[in-house]
Amino acid sequence: MWRATEMTAVDERGMTKYFEELEPPEGIKVELLRGEIVMMATPDLVHNRIVVDVQDQIPRKRWERLQTTDVDIIDEASEPIPDLVVLERGVAPDSGHLVPSQLVTLVVEVVSKTSVDRDYGIKRSIYAAGKIPAYLIIDPIVAHSVLLTDPIGEGDQADYRGQWITKFGDPVLLDLLGIELDTSEFGILTGVRRHRLP
Template identity: 25%
Template structure:
């Protein structure tokens, strides 16, 4: 698999392929069992983001990771007391039949201090994704819907293709009611409990 490819392993009711259709509870349990049983080669990750499908994607590029790192460095001084930022753990949502590994998310440190590689969405305060050419639709549309349905307060979408950063907030009824978009180079206000101006000039656009 090349670094610009994204593959899908379709299992259990493959006709359900949209993010708006969640597997039945029994299907979800079987799908999560399959996810947990995967022995992926180094450099690959697996998520459940659309229907009854496990999506396997390659590691991100250096530019992508530099943008994630820049966000991490800017975010950490403004984290609420008792919270930390996490770039590796999986957020599992059994009630939605979804499993997502964000580029970065913020949750209570005690939740992240786990012997497992999985955390629930309940206490996740903010998730962030950096768009790459291979996953643009997933981040812009599919994961946007997932995070809203999981009622995660903030979704920060950094889009180097469009050279824009968007903050989605106020989840209600399975969607975000508010969104603010800034071109790279403009500051984006990240509200309480963070309360700081995100410097988007630090992000790397893809030309």
């Protein structure tokens, strides 16, 4: 993992340009999070099954459900790649690899053993700064989901006002999508140290 610290605006633009030209090895996911390039290995099967389960529950006729799509966060040196991006059908650009954050209704991140701090920390702030209405963290380490809504603030001070924690097995009410998400078949990651977040 490379780190870029104490960057000026020019440095951040340079890092964004470098990031856009970066060609990672196959199977490696690469994100730009506030000027820091983060590389991750292919996720666990538990992770992938949860993402597919969530995607399958979101009505395709009304919503576009995109995996491995970069989100362009306004006024940020960030291009996160959520596990799932949900937006109204027909609003996304016809081509390209970036979806502007103002078009996104919901982002979903499934926590892995190496992403706990990022998913609960910097990504919470980045998605709120991008004014994404809802951020759903699904955590197979501690078997709960955290729905964050009502983004406020700017930059690294941005956050979500609303927070609802739901145990696996109980439905998650996604009002913005008009659905109740069934979590009863979400798998659990075993052999991973538990944490106390959020």
